[in-house]
Amino acid sequence: MKKIVVLTGAGISAESGISTFRDSGGLWEQHRIEDVATFEAWHRNQQLVLDFYNQRRKRLSEVNPNAGHLALVELEKKYHVQIITQNVDDLHERAGSTHVMHLHGELKKVRSTLDSSLVYTLDGWELKKGDLCEKGSQLRPHIVWFGEAVPLIEPAAELASDADVFIVIGTSLNVYPAAGLIYNVKPGTPVYLVDPQAEMLPDVKNLTIFRETAGKGVPKLVNQLLGNE
Numbered sequence: 573m574k575k576i577v578v579l580t581g582a583g584i585s586a587e588s589g590i591s592t593f594r595d596s597g598g599l600w601e602q603h604r605i606e607d608v609a610t611f612e613a614w615h616r617n618q619q620l621v622l623d624f625y626n627q628r629r630k631r632l633s634e635v636n637p638n639a640g641h642l643a644l645v646e647l648e649k650k651y652h653v654q655i656i657t658q659n660v661d662d663l664h665e666r667a668g669s670t671h672v673m674h675l676h677g678e679l680k681k682v683r684s685t686l687d688s689s690l691v692y693t694l695d696g697w698e699l700k701k702g703d704l705c706e707k708g709s710q711l712r713p714h715i716v717w718f719g720e721a722v723p724l725i726e727p728a729a730e731l732a733s734d735a736d737v738f739i740v741i742g743t744s745l746n747v748y749p750a751a752g753l754i755y756n757v758k759p760g761t762p763v764y765l766v767d768p769q770a771e772m773l774p775d776v777k778n779l780t781i782f783r784e785t786a787g788k789g790v791p792k793l794v795n796q797l798l799g800n801e
């Protein structure tokens with residue numbers, strides 16, 4: 573079976589009703605990264621950071637996967653599909669995708685501040701001050717904050733380098749190391765980009781752009797790859 577690796581970003585969940593980060597009106601216009609998404613922020617004002625992720629977790633419980641997420645599941649009929657997502661939502665899993673790697677963590681999980689191997693699935697949407705791990709330390713969101721290492725980047729780079737087809741959906745490709753994964757694909761590998769703001773990438777050969785939303789562009793691309801058109 574041919575291997576398709578799909579790198580997704582906030583844009584694939586936009587039509588589900590989750591804000592992206594850098595579009596106009598996006599999350600980083602409403603919150604300062606240094607207030608809510610760094611370890612220093614957590615150190616300075618835990619409540620502000622908890623509130624930010626609690627709101628996002630609450631929102632996640634109100635939304636559903638869209639046609640973009642669902643089309644990627646269809647691809648599994650003919651290909652081994654590995655999704656590498658920068659998103660912390662669980663919409664790929666809820667759509668039914670089988671292999672999903674979360675590069676930047678998972679909103680529904682929390683972990684110990686004392687022992688990072690202690691990761692738990694949170695019941696409900698609210699993480700509070702005083703919620704402790706089994707060793708008695710405060711739980712924090714299971715999120716890779718700015719300035720923190722991305723623990724899964726090496727396995728992700730290996731997957732990218734092994735891809736027969738590489739698809740990028742709904743990411744501004746602003747944040748490294750995730751944005752660099754596209755440069756791990758073998759020369760000659762077909763690369764597809766689905767994003768209404770997509771631009772040519774001068775160093776990527778064999779690039780095809782679907783300059784449209786994920787809800788429209790991904791089903792089209794999937795049909796093409798399944799040979800349905």
Ligand code: APR
Pocket residue numbers: 580581582583584586587592593594595598658659676741742743744745746747766767768769770784785786787
């Ligand atoms: N369909 C597809 N793409 C869309 C849609 C849509 N309906 N709406 C917006 N987009 C595209 C935008 O054009 C943009 O290229 O989604 C992209 C969103 O970019 P960002 O907001 O920068 O999100 P992302 O690339 O996922 O951010 C990367 O930055 O803040 C951190 O950790 C956070 O994982 C995140 C990382």
